[in-house]
Amino acid sequence: MPFDRLTFGTPLAGVRVLCLAQQLPGPYAAMLLREMGAEVVMVEQSGGGDPGRRSPSLFEMLNRGKFSVALDLKDDRDRRQLTELARSCRIVLEGFRPGVARRLGVDYETLHAVRKDVIYCAISGYGQSGPQAELPAHDLSIQGRAGVAMPVAFDPHYTGLPLADLTSGLFAAMMTAVCALAGEESRYLDLSMADALVGWASVLHVGDWAGEWNPFRGNANPGYGFYRTSDGWLSISIAFEDHFWQLLCERLGMHGVGGLDRVERHERFEELRAAVAERVAEHSTDHWLDELGTAGVPVDRVNDAESLLADELFLGRGVIRRDGPMPDIRTPLTQFEPQPAARRAPGLGAHNQMFFAHASTTGATDERNER
Numbered sequence: 001m002p003f004d005r006l007t008f009g010t011p012l013a014g015v016r017v018l019c020l021a022q023q024l025p026g027p028y029a030a031m032l033l034r035e036m037g038a039e040v041v042m043v044e045q046s047g048g049g050d051p052g053r054r055s056p057s058l059f060e061m062l063n064r065g066k067f068s069v070a071l072d073l074k075d076d077r078d079r080r081q082l083t084e085l086a087r088s089c090r091i092v093l094e095g096f097r098p099g100v101a102r103r104l105g106v107d108y109e110t111l112h113a114v115r116k117d118v119i120y121c122a123i124s125g126y127g128q129s130g131p132q133a134e135l136p137a138h139d140l141s142i143q144g145r146a147g148v149a150m151p152v153a154f155d156p157h158y159t160g161l162p163l164a165d166l167t168s169g170l171f172a173a174m175m176t177a178v179c180a181l182a183g184e185e186s187r188y189l190d191l192s193m194a195d196a197l198v199g200w201a202s203v204l205h206v207g208d209w210a211g212e213w214n215p216f217r218g219n220a221n222p223g224y225g226f227y228r229t230s231d232g233w234l235s236i237s238i239a240f241e242d243h244f245w246q247l248l249c250e251r252l253g254m255h256g257v258g259g260l261d262r263v264e265r266h267e268r269f270e271e272l273r274a275a276v277a278e279r280v281a282e283h284s285t286d287h288w289l290d291e292l293g294t295a296g297v298p299v300d301r302v303n304d305a306e307s308l309l310a311d312e313l314f315l316g317r318g319v320i321r322r323d324g325p326m327p328d329i330r331t332p333l334t335q336f337e338p339q340p341a342a343r344r345a346p347g348l349g350a351h352n353q354m355f356f357a358h359a360s361t362t363g364a365t366d367e368r369n370e371r
Contacts, residue, residue, distance in 0.1 A: 021095030028169030035333035063345035070349030127192035220269035233302035
């Protein structure tokens, strides 16, 4: 059985990751580990596979270059095959509800028995212990519980970005990579999505807790927010700097209010925001980028999905590539060289034959990524 086939480069060259997690947090973590050079084998339920396959473009982005094996973990033979595969895996990611991994026989104790130096990360909504450990959770409910979904004066809208999923995925990749690179003999990591996000939320709330001015809350600052232009949107990000506010007022023709300090701007927020909005709406985004940006005011364009792909900043830095039918968005981890060979996301069970001498009859349903 070809368990020694390791193909990728630095800094996690020679590290194989077994991903038992589905949808977003675990696969995102595995994607980051792959970009650091690890080889990732994703285990999917035979028959249906990862529910993330229902969103083909997102699935492709998260799972490019990985290997897929399709197994039924309730089947004794398939479970034995997975346990044997685990012998070659330094890192294991799982995303079941607490207790499910043990019932399926893929818990830390079981896999540690076959791989003594395994780094095992269990990702769950509320952690492996505590009063809500057994409860189901998705990103939105965790955002609310962690205190990051509260509206702020300058932008009361939910962006739709799955912050809890991405934050926990980032922490999972960082924690497991650090343990592997540090030569840890073994480690069990209990990663709660709620815990991961509340750590970020502390940055948002610490000013409120201390009774101080909170720059991230905005404190109704008319110089900080999104403004509609004649053809799109413009961000103005004057957090507290009086000199930037003075420059903005000069260029907008808002005479008599440029000398207001932060506290005075807060007190007159509604009046001043309306004045800024009225003037910004008179011209295009490019006009204001030239008029305000060249004057030193911190402004920028607000991209949508289409304009983002044409943005010269990201194209010029190679962050966005348009080599195929779908754009390739590269993370900072792609600075590591050599990068893994470009491959598509695997078909369900495409690599059962590669990893198992006697492939499950329910696997190997799609060979499009066998090469």
